[in-house]
Amino acid sequence: MALLSGGEWWGQQTPRVSLTDPELQKWVRVLAPAYIRIGGTESDRVAYGDQDKSHYNTSEIDSATVADLAAFLRQTGLDLMFTLNAGPGVRVNGQWQPEVVEPLLKWMRDYQVTPAVFELGNEVGAFWLIFGLKQQITYGQYVQDTYRARELIHRYFPDTQLAGPANAFWPKLKEPFSSVIGSSRMLFERPSGLDIFTWHFYPSQSTRCPLRSVTATERQFLSPAFYQEIKAQAQMIRRWSENSLQPLHVWLGETGPAQCGGEKQLSDRWVSSLWWVAHMGLMAEAGQQVMVRQSLVGGDYALLSPVKGGYQPNPDYWVGVLWKQLMGTRVLSASVDAEKFLLAFSHCSPDKNHINSVVVNFSKDLVALQIPSVTEKLLHVSSIDLRSRRVILSGMPADTYEDLLQGDIPWHSAVGKHEVELDGYSMVWLNQKDKDAVCR
Incomplete structure (x- = not known):
């Protein structure tokens, strides 16, 4: 005000x-x-x-x-x-x-x-x-x-x-x-x-x-x-x-x-x-x-x-x-099994055609993260330092992705992957199709 x-x-x-x-x-x-x-x-x-x-x-x-x-x-x-x-x-x-x-x-x-x-x-x-x-x-x-x-x-x-x-x-x-x-x-x-x-x-x-x-x-x-x-x-x-x-x-x-x-x-x-x-x-x-x-x-x-x-x-x-x-309004259950401090969240996508999840690593250490075999796409999000203002999406600064503002996410393929490396103080977003109609 x-x-x-x-x-x-x-x-x-x-x-x-x-x-x-x-x-x-x-x-x-x-x-x-x-x-x-x-x-x-x-x-x-x-x-x-x-x-x-x-x-x-x-x-x-x-x-x-x-x-x-x-x-x-x-x-x-x-x-x-x-x-x-x-x-x-x-x-x-x-x-x-x-x-x-x-x-x-x-x-x-x-x-x-x-x-x-x-x-x-x-x-x-x-x-x-x-x-x-x-x-x-x-x-x-x-x-x-x-x-x-x-x-x-x-x-x-x-x-x-x-x-x-x-x-x-x-x-x-x-x-x-x-x-x-x-x-x-x-x-x-x-x-x-x-x-x-x-x-x-x-x-x-x-x-x-x-x-x-x-x-x-x-x-x-x-x-x-x-x-x-x-x-x-x-x-x-x-x-x-x-x-x-x-x-x-x-x-x-x-x-x-x-x-x-x-x-x-x-x-x-x-x-x-x-x-x-x-x-x-x-x-x-x-x-x-x-x-x-x-x-x-x-x-x-x-x-x-x-x-x-x-x-x-x-x-x-x-x-x-x-x-x-x-992340849509439908909240799904999510958990992660790791020795480090990680938190995971999963939602139906806004259009209810996909399930999107995010895992946040609050530790300084790299973590090998097991991911569901149905995962199709992933997006690593990080920064150069905890006190930095720069956000890095899949290796590039966020402000270089003009299409992100129109909803075009710079995904990388996760087909065939069962494990991803999650850097310390970073997060990874995971995407899969809602093949079992959980969201509908």
Whole structure:
């Protein structure tokens, strides 16, 4: 949101990103179909138009911003997920005031922007930290707010879904201070106006964070315990959902390698890509229907970094493109038998005609990997160093494969192979036809 409204992000005033930049649109278009989330901490501090700003609402979105957003969505083919202000600046005696956010919905209607999802507030369980103890709302109050928001939204967009509470879960600590302010689990235990339960999870915190339960380091990103914690948090949310009193979709509404803006020279390097593929795989196995990556641009965890004359994809962008093109929504079982730390994931392809798998080697050592005899194609993906920005696909830099952006994967034949060598700190993608119609 700060990049759209010109607000503050991690102690710095941020310039507005140009949504009409054709270079930005080019890189984003490759990721479709997808959602773009306009959210984050600034969502609960933004004013809509010429409303009187309080010391809570410190930045602004106007009709011109919505017009640019409409053009961006048309050019990229993305669906919109937009976080509405639920902070103290739009409350009277603790109650959320729909009329304060209504100008935004009018502009969206006028510019033919129909959000797929509105989200009510960002990390509402942390208002005490962001705005002060007296501004923390209860989850009981939040439930009342969801009904008000739903009524307003459906007046303008009858098919748009409502998500929340976008609460933060920390590694090892889960929801900090939930014993005092309550847990978002309550939203599975009583009716509300929500369609989607969103939660936020970063497996580590950058050195920007004043408090850290797991500090982002290269060693952490390569540790089995790091991924066991990711799996444990996701499975906990899955158990909550399975015992829900109302049907709610479950989305990981914000995630990245390191909280608080990412860690410099770590979360924008190849070592982060090993994590990113494993993170997507583990979350998909745990039933997360959508994962929202923080961020597209901005911070040290961005998929795209600004350079003179445009944008440069970071390593996580390239492996994200591969995941998008190869891994559909149907999750299959996968395992690997090895002494080294390897993780494997298998999905039906998006067209359901193939089965694609990926094996990630988190050790420094070369591994001889036994592969199924039905494997027809393979793709090695690596880098020259864990701290490099360069991604190498089958021996060539990723940015030399222009056709990759159109879905043309530079596969190598695997016919007749029963074993492949997997270099340390690398991954291999495997492709086979779905001859047994598992995916259909």
